[in-house]
Amino acid sequence: MSYLLANTEPSTTQSISESTLNALNIDTNGSHFIASLAMKISDWILSPLGLQHSTSAVTWAYAIVVFAIAFIVGYIAKWIIIGAVRHFGNHTQSDLYKYLRQENFFLKLCRMIPAIVFLILIQFTLVYTRSTLANLLTKLTLLYVIYVTAIALSALVGAIWAHFNASRNKRHLPLRGLVQLVRGIICIVAVIIAVAVLVDKSPASLLAGLGAFAAVLMLIFKDSILGLVAGVQLSENDSLHVGDWIKVNGTDANGTVTEVTLTSVKVENWDKTTTMLPPYSLISGSFTNYRSMQVSNTRRIQRSYMIDADSVLPLTPEMLDEFRKIPFMDDFITRKLAQKAAGKVEDVNNSEGLPDGTIDTNLGLFRAYMKMWLDNNKFVDSNSTCFVSTLQQTGGGIPFQIYCFTSTSAWLPYEAMQDTIFEHLAAMLSRFRLYCFEQPSGRDTVIDGFLSPGGKVERVFGMPYPFFNRDASSPVGPENWPVEPKLQSQPSAPSQPASGSGSKQQ
Template identity: 35%
Template sequence: MMLKMDLSKWFSWLNLGIENPETASVVEVMLQIVVICLVAFIFAFLVRKGTIRLITGLVRRTKTKWDDIFLEEHVFQKIFNLVPPVFIDFAFKIVYGKWDHIELFHRFIVAWILVVAGYVIVSVLDAINRIYESYPVSRDRPIKVFVQVIKIFVVSAVVITIVSVFIGESPRNLLVGLGAFAAVLMLIFKDAILGFVAGVQLLSNQMVRIGDWIVMPSNNANGTVLEINLYTVKVQNWDMTITTVPTYQLVSNSFTNWRGMEESAGRRIMRYISIDMLSVHFLSDEEIDMLRKSEVLKEYIEDILPVLTEQNKGKEDVLDERRLTNLGVFRQYAVRKLQANPNLNMDMTYMVRQLQPTATGIPLEIYCFSRIQEWVAYEKVQSDIFDHLLAVMPYFHLRVFQYPSKL
């Protein structure tokens, strides 16, 4: 009540030229509003400063990290932004309880409070998401998509409530009236709706997780998933570039997820060597004796020769006999070298097989699984296998097919 003093004498003394009582009354009201706002902001500043220092001290002493995250997201600071509008609204009701325009000012204050409250809720959601991401389960089931959807609902609810406050209608009636604009709203929030639906499908079916290696040629994405949100999935490619893929495209388009390989006991090696068909022949006795000296092939040759001798009894034509070929013995050699390789997982499928002959020779495919999955080490394991096989092929009198070079 003390603020409602008569300021006409002050206007006269300051020689402001305000002699009309109505004008003086309006100016008086405006000055009083300014004074109330200043007092509210000063009061809020002092209360916030003192309280935040106390809260910060308590947070630093606790062992839990939750309150630290809330402090880093400035949740407590933002809560104190509610003090000025609440203080001003309370002061207006006391000073201008019967003022004609008090209701209009009250509506502005309510809108102010709603905006600040929505801002606080968004900060709380960000803090909750950060807390959740600190746990390992967040890599398999991130909640950022759901947090962003809740943010959209919060912002929409704040906007609808503010509009209903100013027009003096119930938010329910306003929502009913907005039904006519449903098509427009669907168009505006198309990406958000598609992203939300896709996010639910991705997370519920565990199609993609943070840290997965995915390949999506249509979007030039080939790397590790960094983030999954409402609108996009961020992928860091192997050249360290970042590709953003619309979330809904991971449901509507095809992509490859290498998580199954990373979670398995091995990484597949499937590569072939093209053998020159003209170099394939039956082994002579001299060649058999030479290959028998190998510790890798000794047991196989000594076991197979009596079997062949028994099967070839009474057969004098070479076309009727079953004989060892250099390519067949080389296949057996390759299989045994794979079995002796400690870097391969022999509990998984492995074989050395011939593929359909082509104009570039006979493809001899090596199919096995490396125990080591890390990219660089995996490539070394694979290269070591083929380095050795290519180097020993001449001992079997086999040639690799390649186009002749011009010297």
């Protein structure tokens, strides 16, 4: 019984077979209780099987028992630590703790406790006489510890990033790529340490020899390196935020940026599709960012309405009197006539603050009306540029351009405001004796064929307003068409127009 532990009780040593002690030859100066417990359990397992004299069986049984003890100790420690952390979390309002819980950081950290306990017990028992088995188990345990540590550190980095992004990153800078870079460094360091453990080399020596593979690593991580550089440039220049609306020329990307990583920029397009772009393509090429428009809460309207040049007429006093009935026009015409009588012609930059426009043509007067109508429209931003102009005439007419900014940048209200402006413009053309230019259609050909032989214009529904009778009694739709008389065998003489208080009898 020369292998008994120091200060071991006789009853304890007698219960452990001598073969077990001989197989292990344990140095128990610092682990008397656990080693004795492990030996008892091993002897209890092997004795019924008759394997208590097998050195290999005793050694592996002892290793398995140590592993089970380490697992139980680790489970108890994890239960205590997780319980304490949850109790602490119920009394704190820290956002960082919340994100650590979301990343399961504490659970991942506790996974290394059984491995550490197993590593300590193996070192205290088998390392002196069973160096081969101890070395193998030590390496496997260290690899597991390295893996669990890397996972826990990655979760810690993710929690810190989430806390920073929620509380500090008010501009939504695309810093997620930097988080991925830190995680990548953690993985590379973990792999280097794991290889060093397997080959029994110092990690420093492996890092020194890593320069020989720099070219290969550059090729393997080319996209990551380019993505990192592009992400740093985008962040430094404040060119891109998560949540920005961007449009990338030459691609289908036209929507909101949802994620920026080392290797890709994810854009959710307006048609609910997703476009993935490499970050360096945004640096090497060009893209449009609508963030400033969104921040200003305004959005530009720049559209033209084609005016038929034949409808542009010089104004007469009678026409001016007619146009005075239109909103904003009475005061404008009065003041412009007063300036004209005083010998002032201020159709541009009027000294009295009148909008640009003239009282010489109906188109110039319509320009002034639309400018005043836009200035008094609550949907148009009064602090932004707003003007009404005509562009160079084309074969399709005179482009009548509206340039202004809406009071919101939201998509649906913007479209509704734009529709309201141009619907009002179309409706007011006839009030100024203007009409739009439209290409002739098949319906126009049919109408021309109907009217040329002498057909009645009242029978034509939707006739362009310069030509149809605008009296109150004129028909407005097919339901008011006059009933044609039945055809006679002999054509009747045409009816005479009414004269005086009565009409002639036929």
